[in-house]
Amino acid sequence: MESIQEKEKHVKAMERLVRAIWVFNWFNSCGCTELLPVISSRFDMERFGLIPVGTPRHADCLIITGYQTKKSIKRAVKIYEQMPEPKAVMALGSCTMTGGMYWDSYNTIKRLSDYMPVTIYVPGCPPRPEAIFHAVGMIFEHVKKAREEIERAKRRK
Amino acid sequence: MIEEIEKYNPREEGSTIWINIPSNKLHEILKKLKEIGFEHLSMINITDWIDKDVFEIGYFLWSSKYKKNIVVKTEIDRENAKIKTSSDIWNESAAIHERELHELFGVEFEKNNDLAPLFLEDWKEKPPFRKDFDWHEYVRKNYYDNNNEREKAYFDKNVTKN
Numbered sequence: 462m463e464s465i466q467e468k469e470k471h472v473k474a475m476e477r478l479v480r481a482i483w484v485f486n487w488f489n490s491c492g493c494t495e496l497l498p499v500i501s502s503r504f505d506m507e508r509f510g511l512i513p514v515g516t517p518r519h520a521d522c523l524i525i526t527g528y529q530t531k532k533s534i535k536r537a538v539k540i541y542e543q544m545p546e547p548k549a550v551m552a553l554g555s556c557t558m559t560g561g562m563y564w565d566s567y568n569t570i571k572r573l574s575d576y577m578p579v580t581i582y583v584p585g586c587p588p589r590p591e592a593i594f595h596a597v598g599m600i601f602e603h604v605k606k607a608r609e610e611i612e613r614a615k616r617r618k
Numbered sequence: 619m620i621e622e623i624e625k626y627n628p629r630e631e632g633s634t635i636w637i638n639i640p641s642n643k644l645h646e647i648l649k650k651l652k653e654i655g656f657e658h659l660s661m662i663n664i665t666d667w668i669d670k671d672v673f674e675i676g677y678f679l680w681s682s683k684y685k686k687n688i689v690v691k692t693e694i695d696r697e698n699a700k701i702k703t704s705s706d707i708w709n710e711s712a713a714i715h716e717r718e719l720h721e722l723f724g725v726e727f728e729k730n731n732d733l734a735p736l737f738l739e740d741w742k743e744k745p746p747f748r749k750d751f752d753w754h755e756y757v758r759k760n761y762y763d764n765n766n767e768r769e770k771a772y773f774d775k776n777v778t779k780n
Contacts, residue, residue: 531739532737532739535739560761564772565754565757565772566757567746567753567756567757567760568737568738570761571761571762
């Protein structure tokens with residue numbers, strides 16, 4: 462078991478996410494079509510502190526959209542490994558879960574979680590902007606709950 | 619307009635001319651067509667006729683001088699699929715098509731010296747676009763587990779029939 466101090470350190474690092482999630486986008490299939498309105502002014506993801514960054518070394522969250530081919534998954538894993546802790550992976554679209562419409566393709570992977578730890582799956586083909594914000598809200602909720610747990614454990618001591 | 623192709627019974631439909639030629643004449647005719655004005659190669663395609671045991675290769679050319687398409691088709695043996703490259707006529711624009719077709723059909727384009735894999739990395743099976751490649755079987759073997767309750771359906775032949 463981790464000590465409370467260690468847990469608190471981890472939660473503190475995660476709380477950075479609540480202030481601003483820096484996102485690295487790995488868009489190479491059609492799952493990203495509904496992410497373009499998320500970035501632009503109608504849905505405006507910057508009001509939640511989501512900012513797209515240019516390099517995985519600055520990113521907190523990796524957004525993987527849609528299917529990955531056997532060739533691109535190797536690059537995706539390399540990108541994931543470059544990200545600093547704490548990191549989250551958001552997998553968009555039904556392709557990342559089951560292969561989607563490519564369920565019997567010889568050249569696409571079927572489950573993203575076989576290759577990297579996926580924090581949250583967002584279903585949809587492709588997911589609507591509201592679903593993406595809901596997922597972000599769930600990440601915030603998770604961090605908030607972790608903080609509350611720490612506080613409760615401290616009080617009990 | 620073009621005396622060289624007259625003897626191969628060209629068929630004309632709208633702005634497109636279709637001809638079928640023997641494969642040993644292909645390079646010579648393509649070269650001639652480029653000289654007279656069909657300077658743009660739109661694409662190269664391959665059809666796998668497994669019953670006839672041949673690959674049909676089509677070269678789609680466009681001429682801005684005559685405002686006409688021409689489709690040059692030829693048949694090659696499926697087992698020993700070899701044809702002379704046209705990348706000495708159209709350079710890179712033919713070379714990239716040939717590289718793709720070599721990967722997906724296994725056709726050897728002679729004297730094209732860059733036929734490295736384009737999309738498929740670490741591919742050990744037969745070329746996937748050939749009709750005799752059973753991709754259902756390949757997917758079942760490589761991606762799905764028969765003992766997994768959620769994935770059992772993929773092994774049902776009624777679900778994955780062609």
